[in-house]
Amino acid sequence: xxxxxxxxxxxxLIAGGFAAAAxxxxxxxxxxxARNPTxxxxxxxxxxxxxxxxxxxxxxxxxxxxxxxxxxIEVVFLYPWAVTFNExxxxxxxxxxxxxxxxxxxxxxxxxxxxxxxxxxLYALKKxxxxxx
Amino acid sequence: MPAYYLEVIVVVLGLTLLLVExxxxxGDRRSLAWxxxxxxxxxxxxxxxxxxxxxxxxxxxxxxxxxxxxxxLFYKRIALLTTLLVLLMSADYRKILHQYTDPExxxxxxxxxxxxxxxxxxxxxxxxxxxxxxxxxxxxSLEAVTMTFYVxxxxxxxxxxxxxxxxxxxILGALSTGFLVYGITWLYGITGQTxxxxxxxxxxxxxxxxxxxxxxxxxxxxxxxxxxxxxPFQFWIPDVYQGAPTPITAFxxxxxxxxxxxxxxxxxxxxxxxxxxxxxxxxxxxVVAGATLVYGNLxxxxxxxxxxxxxxxxxxxxxxxxxxxxxxxxxxxISQFSISPVSAISFYLAAYLFMTLLAFLVMTLxxxxxxxxxxxxxxxxxxTSPFLALTLLIAxxxxxxxxxxxxxxxxxxxxxxxxxxxxxxxxxxxxVGAAAGFYYYLKVVRAMYWEAPEDTSAPAIEVSMPTKIAxxxxxVAVFIFGxxxxxxxx
Numbered sequence: 001x002x003x004x005x006x007x008x009x010x011x012x013l014i015a016g017g018f019a020a021a022a023x024x025x026x027x028x029x030x031x032x033x034a035r036n037p038t039x040x041x042x043x044x045x046x047x048x049x050x051x052x053x054x055x056x057x058x059x060x061x062x063x064x065x066x067x068x069x070x071x072x073i074e075v076v077f078l079y080p081w082a083v084t085f086n087e088x089x090x091x092x093x094x095x096x097x098x099x100x101x102x103x104x105x106x107x108x109x110x111x112x113x114x115x116x117x118x119x120x121x122l123y124a125l126k127k128x129x130x131x132x133x
Numbered sequence: 134m135p136a137y138y139l140e141v142i143v144v145v146l147g148l149t150l151l152l153v154e155x156x157x158x159x160g161d162r163r164s165l166a167w168x169x170x171x172x173x174x175x176x177x178x179x180x181x182x183x184x185x186x187x188x189x190x191x192x193x194x195x196x197x198x199x200x201x202x203x204x205x206l207f208y209k210r211i212a213l214l215t216t217l218l219v220l221l222m223s224a225d226y227r228k229i230l231h232q233y234t235d236p237e238x239x240x241x242x243x244x245x246x247x248x249x250x251x252x253x254x255x256x257x258x259x260x261x262x263x264x265x266x267x268x269x270x271x272x273x274s275l276e277a278v279t280m281t282f283y284v285x286x287x288x289x290x291x292x293x294x295x296x297x298x299x300x301x302x303x304i305l306g307a308l309s310t311g312f313l314v315y316g317i318t319w320l321y322g323i324t325g326q327t328x329x330x331x332x333x334x335x336x337x338x339x340x341x342x343x344x345x346x347x348x349x350x351x352x353x354x355x356x357x358x359x360x361x362x363x364x365p366f367q368f369w370i371p372d373v374y375q376g377a378p379t380p381i382t383a384f385x386x387x388x389x390x391x392x393x394x395x396x397x398x399x400x401x402x403x404x405x406x407x408x409x410x411x412x413x414x415x416x417x418x419x420v421v422a423g424a425t426l427v428y429g430n431l432x433x434x435x436x437x438x439x440x441x442x443x444x445x446x447x448x449x450x451x452x453x454x455x456x457x458x459x460x461x462x463x464x465x466x467i468s469q470f471s472i473s474p475v476s477a478i479s480f481y482l483a484a485y486l487f488m489t490l491l492a493f494l495v496m497t498l499x500x501x502x503x504x505x506x507x508x509x510x511x512x513x514x515x516x517t518s519p520f521l522a523l524t525l526l527i528a529x530x531x532x533x534x535x536x537x538x539x540x541x542x543x544x545x546x547x548x549x550x551x552x553x554x555x556x557x558x559x560x561x562x563x564x565v566g567a568a569a570g571f572y573y574y575l576k577v578v579r580a581m582y583w584e585a586p587e588d589t590s591a592p593a594i595e596v597s598m599p600t601k602i603a604x605x606x607x608x609v610a611v612f613i614f615g616x617x618x619x620x621x622x623x
Contacts, residue, residue, distance in 0.1 A: 119148045126155040 063129045074117055081110055136183045136201040139176055139209060140260050146172040147253035154246035162245040166224040167599070169249050170217050173256065177213040180206060197328050198267040200399075203623055207479055208263035208395040211486055215388040216256035218490045218607075221599050222380035222497045223249055229501055230378060233289035248288055252384060255281040262392040268317045268327040271396055275313070275360070278392065279306050282385065286377040298376025305369045309359035316352030319345060333403035336410070347413055350404050354417065357400065360393035362451045364424040374444035379500055382440060383493035386447040391482045394454055398475055405461050418459035423562050425452035430566035433573045439496060440506045442573060443489070446532060449566055450485055453547050454478055456559050460550035476623040477546040480614075483621050484531070484539035487610045491528035494604055495521050502594045508577055513586025518594045522581045524604050531611050533574040534567055538615040546618075 042048060092103040100108075124130065150169055159165060183206060223230075227245055234244045258277035265271040283306065287299020321327055323345045324335040335341060358366035374382045404414045429449030436442040457477045496506065498521060503510045515522040531540035544567060551560045596604070614621055 116144070116148065119152060123151045123155050 060132060067124060067129065070117065070120070074114075077110070077113065081106075134179070134183055136206065136209070136264065137199060139180055139183065140257050142176050142179070143173070143213075143253060143257040143260065146176070147250055147257065150246075150250045150253060154250060162242040162249070163224050163227060165246055166220050166227075166249040169253050170220040170224075170599070173213055173217045173220065173253065177210060177217065180210055180213065197330075198270045199264045200266045201264065204395065204398070204475065204479070205264040207483075207623055208391055209260045211391045211482060212256050212259035212263065212388055215384060215391070215486060215490065216252050216259075218494065218603055219252050219380045219384045219388070220249060221603055222383060222490075222494055223252070223378075225494075225497050225501060225597065225600060226378060226380050230289060233292040233295065236291060244288075248285070248378075251281050251285055252380075255285070255384065255388070259388050259392045263395050265396065266329050266399060268320065268329070268332075271400070272313060272317060275396065276310065278389065279310070282306075282381070282389065285381045285384070286373060288378055288381070292376075294376035295378065296376075298373040301369050302373045302377075305359060309356045309366070312352050312359075313356030316349050316356060319349035319352060323349065329399055329403055333406060336403050336407035339407065339409040341409070343409055343413075346404070346407075346410050347417075350401075350410070350414055351417065353400055354397075354421070357393055357397045358421065361390050361397065361454070362425075362448045363421050363455055364428040364448070364452075367425070367428065367448050367451075370448055371441050371444045374447070375438060375441045375506075379440065379493060379497045379506075382443075383490055386443065386493075387486050387489050390447065390451065391486070394458075394478060394482060397458065398478065401458065401461075415459060415461070418455060419556060419559060422452055422455035422459045423559055425449070425455055426559070426562045426566040427452075430569040430573075434569060436573065437509075438507050439511065439577060442508070442577075443492060443496075446570070446574070447489070449570065450481075450532075452566065453544060453563065454481055456556070456563055457481065457547045457550050459559065460547075460554040460556055462554060472546060472550070472622070474550055477543075477550055479623050480546060480618055480621050481543035484543040484611075484614060487607050487614070488528045488531035488538070488540055491524060491604065491607045491611070492532070494600060494607075495525045495528070498594050498596060498600070503591065508580050509587065511577055511580045512584040513589075514581040516586060517591055520604075521594055521596070524608060525581065526578055527608055527611060529574040529578055531615070533570045536615075537612065539611050539618070540615075542615055542618045 088106045092106070095103045097103045146169070150165060150172075153159075153168070154162075154165055183201075227242075227248075230245065230248060231239075231242070235241050255278055258274050258281065261274040262271070262278065265274050283299065283303050286302045287296055289295035317327070320332060323341045324332045326332045326335060336346065355366060359369070362370045374386065377385065401414065401418070405411055425448060429445055429447075429452050433442055433445030433449060436445060457474045461474045499510055499514070500506055511525070514525070527538070531538035534541045534544040544563075548560060548563060551563065
């Protein structure tokens, strides 16, 4: 069973070997010339960096990002649910049970999920998460 | 009434509180905490009306994911009671919270609403954990609880300690989640099932690789070891417990631990029942229990901060609980002089709830009105506030395991189990640990009763009416179940 993985092992060995060989060969054959600031600067590789590397972002970006993720997840759940809805509904109708019974769990589950999201959305709206001054 | 109505009601309660917080102009946000506590109290009463599985014969996919047995109901009540008391504590703690969230605006109460609402959602997660019997369901409920705790632990965002605790909890929580998922993957890989009852059958047949099964168990044990605070996965506990807001520390140390143990009980059951790996699993559990007992008790001795002391005490109690789990008889045969490890662990956790929350309630009051959490802040408490000193004395006695308290009975059952299973090394370590416990728990008592107060003119600590009632009820519980444990036995 493990023999199937030999190509993967070979791949790892070749990748690792190539990286190691490149480093070792450059140490052996490369000229260890004296370094100076001009030589170390970014040459033909874009502009010289100006200012600190870590800029501060407004926390509002994070709020928007979080809201985006929440509604993204909503779509992730809704889409497959919508695709299989007809099938699920037909199955539930066939059983002929009460609308509040377990065979309609597919409907009530999604209703509950959307309800929770809606209330969370109301809360975010009221708290000013979408206000941008 | 089916048992899952309880979770639904708790979630609806949480959502209602969110809407009230956002749309109703409240003069004092503390009323939100009372409202939440009231709602949780009602659900606690409703939990006694839940129909037992014999009455409601349920079939279908859902009941395979969700247990409605007595064990689940017992831990649901533990979660509800913990949340109720945590909410009371939060109401007392709001001044400190405000000091570290919005110090520029002394009149503003912004942000307090979330602090009173999030525990309700955590409670729903803890209740679900008590019922989860499918690996996926266990994973989702565990994450629902942990996510809420990430926010709550780091809630005091202007306090470096709270932020440090939040980051540590987040990183180690994510790590333990990784272990859990990996363990679940392995278990699914060898058995092809995610339901615990189905896994149990496959493991009993014994047609699986022993190494793979043990590896899966070890991974899941690591993840749950993080949750319950077992050595060597305990290193986050002292820092997170010390940095988090005090009510949340209490919530973590009681609610999260109890739910972690019920999941551990359910998950380890198929492994212990399987003849193939039973003895290895018991050995692993024994080693972890022994290490937890030694570390928790010995590291607690030099502590000067009371909150940190309780963190180490929480580790040592995890040691006693694991000792009971490690004393599960291999075939499930229980001799007539013994009780089942499940009831011993459940009773211990209930007793642990009473005594730990008693200690945390008093500590919250001392923290908000004396301004410190070190043992020195408790000096001379017997002179200024005799009732609180007496309360803390009872909590400490019970934690140390003095007879006539619930803590003693809990320890007694654990030792009884270990002796019946001939785990004499564990018993020896447990005795050493319990003896060390007497030293470090009574350090606080010495400070309260035999040392002069730091500031003799300090006024007596005010205790609000709900808190006073809660304290008295908890003291009564510690003594009643210390005399007659039968009502709490599963």
